[in-house]
Amino acid sequence: MYQTAFLDLPHLATASGSVQLPGSKSISNRVLLLAALSAGTTTIHDLLDSDDTRVMLAALRELGCQVTPAQVTPGQPVQITGIDGALPNNARAQLFLGNAGTAMRPLTAALAVLGGHFEMTGVPRMYERPIGDLVDALRQLGCHIDYLGNPGYPPLRIGQPNFSQLGDAPIAVRGDVSSQFLTALLMALPLLASDSDICIEVVGELISKPYIHITLELLSRFGITVRNEGWQRFVIPAGSRYQSPGDIHVEADASSASYFIALGAIATGAGGQNGIQVLGVGQDSIQGDIRFVEAAQAMGAQVTSGPNWLHITRGAWPLKAIDLDCNHIPDAAMTLASMALYADGTTTLRNIASWRVKETDRIAAMATELRKLGATVEEGADFLRITPPATAADWRAASIHTYDDHRVAMCFSLAAFNPAGLPVRIEDPKCVAKTFPDYFEAFFGVAQASRPTPVICIDGPTASGKGTIAGLVAERLGFALLDSGALYRITGLAASRAGIALTEDNAPAIADLIRRSHIGFTPDQRVLLDGEDISLAIRTEDASMNASRVAAFPAVREALLQVQRDFRRLPGLVGDGRDMGTVIFPDAPLKVYLTATAECRAERRYKQLISKGLSANMADLLADLQARDARDMNRAAAPLKPAEDALHLDNSEGTIEQAVQQILTWWEQRQPFAPRA
Numbered sequence: 001m002y003q004t005a006f007l008d009l010p011h012l013a014t015a016s017g018s019v020q021l022p023g024s025k026s027i028s029n030r031v032l033l034l035a036a037l038s039a040g041t042t043t044i045h046d047l048l049d050s051d052d053t054r055v056m057l058a059a060l061r062e063l064g065c066q067v068t069p070a071q072v073t074p075g076q077p078v079q080i081t082g083i084d085g086a087l088p089n090n091a092r093a094q095l096f097l098g099n100a101g102t103a104m105r106p107l108t109a110a111l112a113v114l115g116g117h118f119e120m121t122g123v124p125r126m127y128e129r130p131i132g133d134l135v136d137a138l139r140q141l142g143c144h145i146d147y148l149g150n151p152g153y154p155p156l157r158i159g160q161p162n163f164s165q166l167g168d169a170p171i172a173v174r175g176d177v178s179s180q181f182l183t184a185l186l187m188a189l190p191l192l193a194s195d196s197d198i199c200i201e202v203v204g205e206l207i208s209k210p211y212i213h214i215t216l217e218l219l220s221r222f223g224i225t226v227r228n229e230g231w232q233r234f235v236i237p238a239g240s241r242y243q244s245p246g247d248i249h250v251e252a253d254a255s256s257a258s259y260f261i262a263l264g265a266i267a268t269g270a271g272g273q274n275g276i277q278v279l280g281v282g283q284d285s286i287q288g289d290i291r292f293v294e295a296a297q298a299m300g301a302q303v304t305s306g307p308n309w310l311h312i313t314r315g316a317w318p319l320k321a322i323d324l325d326c327n328h329i330p331d332a333a334m335t336l337a338s339m340a341l342y343a344d345g346t347t348t349l350r351n352i353a354s355w356r357v358k359e360t361d362r363i364a365a366m367a368t369e370l371r372k373l374g375a376t377v378e379e380g381a382d383f384l385r386i387t388p389p390a391t392a393a394d395w396r397a398a399s400i401h402t403y404d405d406h407r408v409a410m411c412f413s414l415a416a417f418n419p420a421g422l423p424v425r426i427e428d429p430k431c432v433a434k435t436f437p438d439y440f441e442a443f444f445g446v447a448q449a450s451r452p453t454p455v456i457c458i459d460g461p462t463a464s465g466k467g468t469i470a471g472l473v474a475e476r477l478g479f480a481l482l483d484s485g486a487l488y489r490i491t492g493l494a495a496s497r498a499g500i501a502l503t504e505d506n507a508p509a510i511a512d513l514i515r516r517s518h519i520g521f522t523p524d525q526r527v528l529l530d531g532e533d534i535s536l537a538i539r540t541e542d543a544s545m546n547a548s549r550v551a552a553f554p555a556v557r558e559a560l561l562q563v564q565r566d567f568r569r570l571p572g573l574v575g576d577g578r579d580m581g582t583v584i585f586p587d588a589p590l591k592v593y594l595t596a597t598a599e600c601r602a603e604r605r606y607k608q609l610i611s612k613g614l615s616a617n618m619a620d621l622l623a624d625l626q627a628r629d630a631r632d633m634n635r636a637a638a639p640l641k642p643a644e645d646a647l648h649l650d651n652s653e654g655t656i657e658q659a660v661q662q663i664l665t666w667w668e669q670r671q672p673f674a675p676r677a
């Protein structure tokens, strides 16, 4: 996941390939709660691991459910041992539910029915998301719920219920603000239906109906068969009791699929490759958002599908503008707003009033951000009307504010295919953690830039601080890192280990060896040689001298040229070394030549060695360093020298952070985005 302040998407040209999507949020959180309420142990396969499921899992643990393993691990199932319909007497917990509607609403209902002493808290936005209709319904039953802040909104305090007045009258719940209130009752009330039927009656128009379908499907897998009487009355039959199905699989998220379906509709493939393959969810999904496929088809997408996959290619181009009632696909419909940027006219998305009470006011947010890109947008209480920029010249480079809303961030990634060749900045990209933490990694895995991926080169002499500074610049921008010095160190080490003397005569053999070796840099900056962690072995002074020796051999440099260029990947790369800007990436848009006086560098090295408990002598270090400078600067192959277009940065005096900021400022000056507020 990108934890950066913003993520710059270079202009993108093509997309193709296959994406395995993470599990459905709606299914995951329902299954977790149902497993927790059931008798027996449920083994859940392909559970989503994201902010919304983490808060649910933490709450269930807090309530005393046994959850193994302690942390969700990719590819490993999660086991939940349920409470069999009852909590211990006087159960007490404070539960933090973030901004997860699928945790706050259903848990509130279940705990209000089970009884105890609970506080339901969340992020500030959660306190602006209504829950009053659910609380009203639960109070009719005899549940005890108090508002701790504004009436009608979390945070809530839940106490012991009193069901003495519970009769046969149906429980009324409004369905026109959120379907999650009805879902919450449907999952909680089987706990009260041992002796007689319980009937729930929906008041007002029920929105987001397909989510009720998911609830009913999953209830039936846990042994509860609800009678659906025309989406108006739901009857939970007497004798209902939760029973674990044993094993259960979570489909991939159909709402998350919408971004890749849209991608397939917008982008053509590169090099003869065609389309986007979405894995994990198909046309037989129980999720209503799968019907996004129909909307995308209406706009021009060509979609084929099987039981667990979709394949999407571009059909009509430009896309066709549509006018659609989107009530049945409230989440995925946001993606249509991004597709509308590429349509042949004005697209209208109707019946989406619920957008205003989700992660943010999504109607206002989409309107504001689409306008920044050059679209003309009309917003109403429950609709959005989008006219794309009239010509390529009308598009604007925009820094997209994301309002801590995962879907805003994901939707606007699609704007990077604009016809104007502009990059797009996504602010606070980590907000995707709510449902799809690795969204941008998945997106970059199938998209290709229209121009060579941006590279920032940081070259300079030994001990100039370039490794540390490059690492920090890469971290702030979410760019990959190429520590080219490490490649030479790895080569020196590999040759020594293979018993090859580091002489010019042996250069072809060394080059051959390194071509055959498998070199890896892990995200946590460990260095692997043929699977072995050699991070420490290449950091000795010996390894440093050997690196300098092999780096002087043209045959070795030639072998490493392609290895280094292959590090160029979306969204960008920071390369540090001695010839990044002059030889490896001569087309890099920013080249920095980082220096510091020899005395200053020798002193830094001295302090570094002493802090590691190693003995060191200043005079020797200075002499070594000067000898190394001379060798690096005078070698025939790619000598150390600033690229002609490099910006010079002397960091003898300043702090590391100042150098990092200077480079980031230079980078920013090359971007077309207006300064951030």
Ligand SMILES: O=C(O)C1=C[C@@H](OP(=O)(O)O)[C@@H](O)[C@H](O)C1
Pocket (backbone or CB within 6 Å): 025, 026, 027, 101, 102, 177, 178, 179, 180, 183, 207, 208, 211, 330, 331, 354
């Ligand atoms: O029940 C669910 O899993 C959901 C229902 C929908 O909410 P509303 O019913 O509030 O529209 C949807 O937007 C949300 O992301 C998930």
Ligand SMILES: C=C(OP(=O)(O)O)C(=O)O
Pocket (backbone or CB within 6 Å): 099, 100, 101, 102, 331, 358, 359, 407, 435
């Ligand atoms: C509305 C959403 O979330 P929640 O489950 O919190 O309602 C969403 O994921 O788009």
